Amino acid sequence: MNHQNPVQLPRGRPRSFDMEAAVERAMGVFWSRGYHATALPDLLRATKLSRGSLYAAFGDKHSLFLRALDRYIADAVRRMDIELTPPREPVDGLRAYLAGYVDRASGANGRRGCLLVATAMELAGRDAEVGRRVAGFFKTMEARVAAALSRAKTAGQLADGVEPSSAARILVCFVEGLRVVGKTAPARTTSQATADALLDRFIK
Numbered sequence: 001m002n003h004q005n006p007v008q009l010p011r012g013r014p015r016s017f018d019m020e021a022a023v024e025r026a027m028g029v030f031w032s033r034g035y036h037a038t039a040l041p042d043l044l045r046a047t048k049l050s051r052g053s054l055y056a057a058f059g060d061k062h063s064l065f066l067r068a069l070d071r072y073i074a075d076a077v078r079r080m081d082i083e084l085t086p087p088r089e090p091v092d093g094l095r096a097y098l099a100g101y102v103d104r105a106s107g108a109n110g111r112r113g114c115l116l117v118a119t120a121m122e123l124a125g126r127d128a129e130v131g132r133r134v135a136g137f138f139k140t141m142e143a144r145v146a147a148a149l150s151r152a153k154t155a156g157q158l159a160d161g162v163e164p165s166s167a168a169r170i171l172v173c174f175v176e177g178l179r180v181v182g183k184t185a186p187a188r189t190t191s192q193a194t195a196d197a198l199l200d201r202f203i204k
Contacts, residue, residue, distance in 0.1 A: 019057060020071075022047040027068035031115040034122055035065055066129060072115045073137045080144045090152040091203055094171075097145070098195040101175040105191055110182030117179050138176075142168045152203065162202045174198055 025046040029038050040051065040061060047054060058064040083100060084093040103109065116137060123130040142165075149164035158164070178191060 022049060022054075022057065023064070023067050023071050026064050027071055027115070030065055030068050031072075031112065031118070034118060036122065038065075066133070069115070069119060069130065069133055073133060076116070076137065077140060077144075080141065084144050084148045086151075090148045090155065091157050091199075093148050094145070094152070094199055094203075095196075097148075098171075098175065098199060099192070101178050102188060102191045102195055105178045105182030105186070106188040107185065110179075111185055113183050114176070114179035117176055138172060142172050145171050149202070157203055159202055159204055167202045171198070 025048075026043055029042050029046045033042065038061070040054075043061065043064065044051060044054060049057070054064070058067060079100065080097065083096040084090075088096070104114070116134060119130060120134045124134045125131070146164045146168035149158065149162070149167050152158050153162070153164055158167075174195070178195070182191070
């Protein structure tokens with residue numbers, strides 16, 4: 001019978017260690033508390049890692065936060081790609097994109113808020129690495145929305161005079177503002193009606 005030696009894990013790291021799961025749990029802590037209010041013991045409890053294991057795996061708190069922010073951004077971009085890109089019809093994609101933000105700005109999701117918006121408010125003006133990530137995400141979102149609007153224009157579905165890049169900027173500002181307003185738990189029907197009214201200004 002062929003016996004193989006088990007893979008050796010770095011000293012101090014739990015056998016069940018899963019780096020992506022630890023990043024996701026850390027993301028939840030930062031999301032709930034904010035960067036500055038999150039203390040190392042909070043992260044140790046959430047990730048189930050010892051201090052030594054956490055530092056060995058991720059470096060310091062700031063490095064772990066950047067990993068968590070990158071995870072949040074990657075999830076958001078993946079969601080946009082599902083909502084906005086072909087073969088979905090561009091206007092249907094834009095409606096799905098807005099409906100997703102309405103959902104995330106409603107009820108308990110809305111009260112929790114958006115990690116990206118919270119990070120922009122707390123750190124973007126004072127932390128260059130965070131600022132680059134936040135600005136990069138907003139540019140990516142604008143580009144995805146502008147591409148959908150351009151496809152709608154090619155299909156003759158945009159109202160006369162609507163310019164895709166300008167309309168995309170307006171929609172991005174709207175959905176991120178919706179996440180802020182969502183902290184006050186507005187009625188879902190109100191948010192959806194507002195999203196519909198805005199998009200209807202841009203399409204035929």
